[in-house]
Amino acid sequence: xxxxxxxxxxxxxxxxxxxxxxxxxxxxxxxxxxxxxxxxxxxxxxxxxxxxxxxxxxxxxxxxxxxxxxxxxxxxxxxxxxxxxxxxxxxxxxxxxxxxxxxxxxxxxxxxxxxxxxxxxxxxxxxxxxxxxxxxxxxxxxxxxxxxxxxxxxxxxxxxxxxxxxxxxxxxxxxxxxxxxxxxxxxxxxxxxxxxxxxxxxxxxxxxxxxxxxxxxxxxxxxxxxxxxxxxxxxxxxxxxxxxxxxxxxxxxxxxxxxxxxxxxxxxxxxxxxxxxxxxxxxxxxxxxxxxxxxxxxxxxxxxxxxxxxxxxxxxxxxxxxxxxxxxxxxxxxxxxxxxxxxxxxxxxxxxxxxxxxxxxxxxxxxxxxxxxxxxxxxxxxxxxxxxxxxxxxxxxxxxxxxxxxxxxxxxxxxxxxxxxxxxxxxxxxxxxxxxxxxxxxxxxxxxxxxxxxx
Ligand SMILES: *Cc1c(COP(=O)(O)O)cnc(C)c1O
Numbered sequence: 001x002x003x004x005x006x007x008x009x010x011x012x013x014x015x016x017x018x019x020x021x022x023x024x025x026x027x028x029x030x031x032x033x034x035x036x037x038x039x040x041x042x043x044x045x046x047x048x049x050x051x052x053x054x055x056x057x058x059x060x061x062x063x064x065x066x067x068x069x070x071x072x073x074x075x076x077x078x079x080x081x082x083x084x085x086x087x088x089x090x091x092x093x094x095x096x097x098x099x100x101x102x103x104x105x106x107x108x109x110x111x112x113x114x115x116x117x118x119x120x121x122x123x124x125x126x127x128x129x130x131x132x133x134x135x136x137x138x139x140x141x142x143x144x145x146x147x148x149x150x151x152x153x154x155x156x157x158x159x160x161x162x163x164x165x166x167x168x169x170x171x172x173x174x175x176x177x178x179x180x181x182x183x184x185x186x187x188x189x190x191x192x193x194x195x196x197x198x199x200x201x202x203x204x205x206x207x208x209x210x211x212x213x214x215x216x217x218x219x220x221x222x223x224x225x226x227x228x229x230x231x232x233x234x235x236x237x238x239x240x241x242x243x244x245x246x247x248x249x250x251x252x253x254x255x256x257x258x259x260x261x262x263x264x265x266x267x268x269x270x271x272x273x274x275x276x277x278x279x280x281x282x283x284x285x286x287x288x289x290x291x292x293x294x295x296x297x298x299x300x301x302x303x304x305x306x307x308x309x310x311x312x313x314x315x316x317x318x319x320x321x322x323x324x325x326x327x328x329x330x331x332x333x334x335x336x337x338x339x340x341x342x343x344x345x346x347x348x349x350x351x352x353x354x355x356x357x358x359x360x361x362x363x364x365x366x367x368x369x370x371x372x373x374x375x376x377x378x379x380x381x382x383x384x385x386x387x388x389x390x391x392x393x394x395x396x397x398x399x400x401x402x403x404x405x406x407x408x409x410x411x412x413x414x415x416x417x418x419x420x421x422x423x424x425x426x427x428x429x430x431x432x433x434x435x436x437x438x439x440x441x442x443x444x445x446x447x448x449x450x451x452x453x454x455x
Contacts, residue, residue, distance in 0.1 A: 004047040008037060009056050017056045018063060022412060029067050036062050061410055074435050074442065076408075076417035078389055078427030080344045081251070081379030083171050085416065087284040087291070088341040089432075094326050101322065108318045124321055127328040128296065131254060132268040136302035138295040139283070139324060140314040144174055146280035146293030147248055148183050151211075153308045154244045154301075155185030158210035161243075163196040163229075164189050165222055166215040170380060176215055176248075185211070194226045198233050205241055212238040216250035218380025235275045244301070245277045251381035252281025252294060254331055257345065265381045268296055277301050283320075285379030288341030289327035290320045344430055345377060349388040355428045355436060356390040362440040367447050369393040373420075375429035391417075391425040396447060407446045415442045 009017075014033055018025055036059050040046055050058060075085050111118025125137040140146050151160065160180055167189070169175040180187045188209070191200040201212065212234055231247075238245035249271065257265040265286065271279055278301050283292030293314070295305060305311055316324070330338040337343050356370055375389035376382075394404055394417075401424040408415040408426075417426040431439060 002041070002044075004044060005041055007047055007050075007052060007055065008040060009052055009059070014056065014059055017060050021060055021064070023060065023063055023067065029063060032063055032067055033059065064412055065410060072413050074413060074415040074439055075430040076391075076415050076426035076428075076439075078373055078375035078391065078418065078425075078429045079378035080375065080430050081285050081341055081377060081381070082430070083379065087282075087379060088288045090290075090323065091330075091338045091340060092434075094323070094338065097326070098319070098322075102319060106318060108321075120315075121321070124325040124328055127325060127332060128294065131328060131331055132272055132296055134268070134272050134279075134296035136297060136299045138302050138305055138311070139316045139321065140293040140295065140311070141316065142291055143248065143250070143252075143280055143282040143293045144179065145314040146295045147179055147246075149293075149305055149308060149310050149314055150244075150246050150278055150280060150295065151180060151183035151185045151213075152310055153305050154246070155180070155183060155211045157184060158186065159188045159206070159208045160185045160211045160213050161188050161190050161201055161204055161209060162213045162215065163191050164193050165191065165196055165226075165228060166213075166217060168215055168217055168220070170218055170250075180213075194222055194224065196228050198229045198237065201229065201234065201237055205243070209241075209243060211244040211246055214245075214247040216248055216380070218250040231271065231276070232274050235277075238277070239275065245275075247271060247276050247279045249279055249281040251285040251377075251379045252283070253286040253381065257286060257377070257381065265377075272296060282379070283324055283327075286341065286345070286377065286381050287327065288339040290323040292316055292320055292324055340432070349390065352390045352428045355431060355433065356392060358436055359392060359428070359440055359443065363443045364447060367395050368443070369395065371423070371425065373425065373427055373429075375427055387429075389427055389429040391427040392443075393423045393425055394443065394446070395424075404446065408442060411442050411445065413438050413442065415439065 015025060018029065040055065046058065073085055075082055081087050107121060109118055109120050124139060128134065128137045140149060167176050177187050188204055190196055190204055214231065214234060235245050251265060253265045253267050256267040256270065268279060278295065278297040281294050283289040283294055295302065327339055336346055360368055360370060371391050371393050373389045373391045374386035376386045396404060401419045401422055404424040405417060405419055408417055415426060417424055
């Protein structure tokens with residue numbers, strides 16, 4: 001046995017240290033601790049440099065970072081719909097309705113009037129049709145599923161026209177051309193990256209063509225010498241040539257969103273009003289609801305999708321349907337404050353400043369500086385647009401901004417800020433009022449020095 005191994009803290013001491021920090025101690029944590037101890041036995045440098053307390057500390061930090069599944073995180077990035085932090089968040093009062101409804105059975109597919117199997121409850125579908133003017137609606141797992149279903153139902157084995165300027169890749173594994181391929185449709189590239197004309201589409205239409213696809217350029221902008229075909233011309237062309245018109249709206253604003261910079265995110269209604277037959281979007285981006293794919297369109301097109309066998313594989317579960325319905329109900333009532341994503345997007349900078357000042361007052365002033373920032377909507381909406389916000393610049397002599405970034409991420413309730421121009425910033429735009437006390441504790445704990453009494 002390696003003599004250094006005697007420095008390893010015994011399990012009961014580790015348990016006590018974990019308990020002191022309020023860290024969970026289930027079976028998974030026990031397994032994780034076992035792995036960490038094995039890792040330490042293989043790592044002489046760590047064993048040589050750290051004393052027993054240091055080793056305990058190292059183990060606790062690793063457990064805090066790795067144990068369990070999802071846990072609360074404070075979003076100090078200034079990006080409201082943060083794709084890596086769970087996108088849209090929910091109102092507490094809405095979540096409070098879940099236990100009563102879902103700890104029992106529901107009328108999901110039961111006709112209470114007739115006493116027999118019925119249609120899946122369609123509250124959310126009716127609401128979104130009323131709010132957008134769509135003839136019909138369908139909900140699936142996410143926007144990627146929505147696209148897959150539409151492409152497979154109307155484009156399989158046929159050609160789909162798409163501008164070269166709209167062949168986007170969105171975070172991770174989502175690329176429009178690959179999506180098309182997976183659906184069995186054949187991509188026909190139109191125009192060039194910067195310029196696409198109506199005549200390019202007209203020339204490309206052949207006997208195999210089934211669909212005109214338009215995709216929102218979620219995360220980039222094409223500027224300079226550019227031109228694209230106006231939506232209404234594309235819609236008219238599709239109608240004239242008997243093709244399906246499908247638009248992937250991406251972020252899915254129910255109402256047009258403008259940040260003051262001139263650019264606006266179009267709402268569903270305006271696109272449907274121009275005659276778009278099928279429009280898809282995400283439920284958890286600008287809409288502010290649960291993860292879902294929203295498909296709006298004409299009754300004839302939506303009916304075809306409902307009958308497609310793939311729909312059965314992609315449909316939403318009852319909790320998602322309920323959360324969607326409730327989110328849409330808040331839209332119908334104009335109750336933005338019940339939809340956190342919308343509340344944050346609409347909130348004036350002054351409200352962010354108030355939150356920043358509350359935190360400032362509770363923390364050591366010499367380590368914090370209030371700085372104006374630009375926050376972004378995120379979720380692929382209005383790329384390159386931003387709104388005025390405020391952040392706290394955390395300064396600790398001798399500690400770099402990257403070290404601060406890591407220290408805040410290592411807390412029991414991690415704070416994810418951002419580093420900009422050598423400064424570690426915690427933006428208050430996407431921090432809720434309820435989270436302020438936890439944020440104050442987090443800042444105090446990091447300023448008190450590494451690894452001392454994590455909140
Ligand atoms: C985000 C996005 C998607 C993917 O949506 P998910 O809901 O994540 O599946 C597809 N298309 C565009 C244009 C997007 O912005």
